[in-house]
Amino acid sequence: MTEKNSLLEAFKQTEFRLGGHGPRDLHMLKKAVMNLDDHIESDMYGKGDVIEKFEEKMARYLGKESAVFFPSGTMAQQIALRIWCDQKGIKKVAYHPLSHLEIHEEDGLKELHSIEPILLAEKDRVIQLDDVVELKEDISCLLLELPQREIGGQMPDYHTLEAISAYCREKGIKLHLDGARLFEILPYYQKSASEISALFDSVYVSVYKGLGGIAGAILAGDKDFTEISKVWKRRHGGDLISLYPYVLSADYYFEQRVGKMEKYYKEAQELAIFFNQCQSVSTLPKEPVSNMFHVHIDVPKETLEPIFIKLTQNTGIGFSSYLKELNSGASYFELGIGDMYELIPKDKLKAAFTLLNEMVTGTISNLTK
Structure with a gap:
């Protein structure tokens, strides 16, 4: 599978994403330093x-x-x-x-x-x-x-x-x-x-x-x-x-996000419920104990990847940029909830999980025939 047609490429094109704080690019540093005194010494x-x-x-x-x-x-x-x-x-x-x-x-x-x-x-x-x-x-x-x-x-x-x-x-x-x-x-x-x-x-x-x-x-x-x-x-x-670019961004995002951890935790619990309502999909742990958890799907990786590419393209929601093989018949990926989750409209989120359930159910039905 070429990168152009890969899950990673499909993920990069999405408007919304389940996990993380957004792209890791130069804007991260720009936000951290935009209001600082220009004369701060390194x-x-x-x-x-x-x-x-x-x-x-x-x-x-x-x-x-x-x-x-x-x-x-x-x-x-x-x-x-x-x-x-x-x-x-x-x-x-x-x-x-x-x-x-x-x-x-x-x-x-x-x-x-x-x-x-x-x-x-x-x-x-x-x-x-x-x-x-x-x-x-x-x-x-x-x-x-x-x-x-x-x-x-x-x-x-x-x-x-x-x-x-x-x-x-x-x-x-x-x-x-x-x-x-x-x-x-x-x-x-x-x-x-x-x-x-x-x-x-x-x-x-x-x-x-x-x-x-x-x-x-x-x-x-x-x-x-x-x-x-x-x-x-x-x-x-x-x-x-000098380490100041790392330090300044660390200080800025500490102030921005350390107080949001309760929110991320509750959103992870909410999201896990959506996953666990889908057939042959489960989270580990079933009820998250932090903002992160794993998603297990009882479909082989090579079969699941094109499904997730289509899911991502059809919904505009990035579930994950990758899939890993759990065993010969199952796959998984990790999610860590951050600032991106709250931006997804709830009706769009529910529709995406409905489609996920339909696609996984149909695939498993075909695999067992």
Whole structure:
């Protein structure tokens, strides 16, 4: 299938989209800087008011003593785990089998830092207290991802988080939060970012996923921890001569969107109901616990793609720019609700789901003949 006739190309042509905040283009930066003083000085190698003030703001929001801006979450998290391993003298950390560090980073933790990962829990569920208690290996740090993206954004209940935190502190195990989507889970837990962060020794948050900034991450913890992280940031080449385009967009979209997370969460729940009313379509989780979830459809990817292209073209609504194979007979895609969802007229949305149900039902009927 050529790109001209692809689902991605059809998605790009749509007037409305179910997920996200809109196209990631130059207008993102223009909006962030249009009302700023032209004489604001750039940061230089991680220093300067433009970056330090944002770091202080994020430290306060997360309830931590200090915070550091990183150009990427991959860099920030590997450094956090390296610091905790060096401190304890054990080069072993534990995390979920579908952690970003395990499946998306080309073994960076192992190859760059010689740290051995211990995988906890089965792939299709979140880490529970028993998984940690029954761990046979000595580890320096446990990493928890909230929400667990690769399984639809599932999360443990808050009492489990508290119990895991207490157990780790009792045993001298550092607890690190992969909170790439921390802002997005606050409505579900009905807790502040600082309340959740207080359970962890170090916290990473993304400034581009739910917020929609250009790129970058925050790593927060106590002052000693963040000062060491700055050394490792320099070693990793993370001290670019200036990071202000990333910082300014992060600050702008933080102010614009962090207060909308409750709205996005409720819209995700509403949208999941639409999907779950369609035959052979389901969401994971069935009731979302953040603004993101996965959509599973019991149709093979190669059969479903032309259906979705037609659906997209006929409705003018971009359901997704891609489909992935779940297994030989099913497909899935991920949705994260942002500013785009509220722009879709409700009558148009309902009509699109009626058409989706008809198309999937007809396809499955033909496949089973």
